[in-house]
Amino acid sequence: HGAALLPAAGGTLAPLTGLVAGALHVATGPDHLLALAPIALVSRADAVRAGMLWGLGHGAGAAILAVGAATARLLAGALVPGEVAARTTVELMSIGAEVMVGVLLLAVGARAIKQAVDGIETIDLDAEHTHTHGHGHSHSHSHAHSHSHSGGGSGDVDALQWQGFGVGVMHGAAGGSHLLGVGPALALPPVATVIYLLAYLLSVTVAMAGMGAIIGRVAEVTDKTGLTDGFRWVLGGTGFFASVLGAQWLAQAVPSASMKLALLF
Numbered sequence: 001h002g003a004a005l006l007p008a009a010g011g012t013l014a015p016l017t018g019l020v021a022g023a024l025h026v027a028t029g030p031d032h033l034l035a036l037a038p039i040a041l042v043s044r045a046d047a048v049r050a051g052m053l054w055g056l057g058h059g060a061g062a063a064i065l066a067v068g069a070a071t072a073r074l075l076a077g078a079l080v081p082g083e084v085a086a087r088t089t090v091e092l093m094s095i096g097a098e099v100m101v102g103v104l105l106l107a108v109g110a111r112a113i114k115q116a117v118d119g120i121e122t123i124d125l126d127a128e129h130t131h132t133h134g135h136g137h138s139h140s141h142s143h144a145h146s147h148s149h150s151g152g153g154s155g156d157v158d159a160l161q162w163q164g165f166g167v168g169v170m171h172g173a174a175g176g177s178h179l180l181g182v183g184p185a186l187a188l189p190p191v192a193t194v195i196y197l198l199a200y201l202l203s204v205t206v207a208m209a210g211m212g213a214i215i216g217r218v219a220e221v222t223d224k225t226g227l228t229d230g231f232r233w234v235l236g237g238t239g240f241f242a243s244v245l246g247a248q249w250l251a252q253a254v255p256s257a258s259m260k261l262a263l264l265f
Helices: 004-008 011-027 028-077 084-117 154-170 176-180 190-225 228-264
Strands: 121-126 129-137 141-148
Touching: 004 190, 011 028, 011 190, 028 084, 028 190, 028 228, 084 154, 084 228, 190 228
Parallel strands: none
Antiparallel strands: 121 129, 129 141
């Protein structure tokens, strides 16, 4: 999506086009929301950071492809045109990323579903305390909501957010993402390419941080109003849809990867 913006990305329009392309890419991709939501919900007040790391990873994935394409173009011999070498490199690198995105979405979704079923610690790093959401069933209906002021568990949330960064890296290098993130690197002069990629990275990061803020607000509202069950339904629901998207992504990526490899070799 947004491929029509690419021809206008040269010269002084490179930064503006990068900003628009990054925002458009995030806004028109529901897979971004489903990949981020399970991580941002658990992060609560730190959900903005979760979104920023995801966005930075997305931009980093596009940048890795751009560097690979530029390197292939420079190293191309007389028998292989630079443009062909660059595009082939991008396709090869994105093939593996496409498959990994499906695997990671399945993993993120499955973990969110398990957390929703078993009960989940959500970390409010600003308040430096832990909310433990538990729910038990017996002959009577019981509900537990305990607070631990030890701050424990924040390390797990930090690790989870960096895993989100990894998902963003793979997502930025996969599928149609490289059409916006890397397309200009195959046509623009080096300086314009760098400017475009920086603008694209900034736009995606800000957009994902904003998305994280909204998701974090949902988590806070469902907790502070006493709707703990609502929080768990939201978490489990996002995990379910992330898993469905991961399965769908794999169903498309594996045959596509096989076909691309057969055409390339």
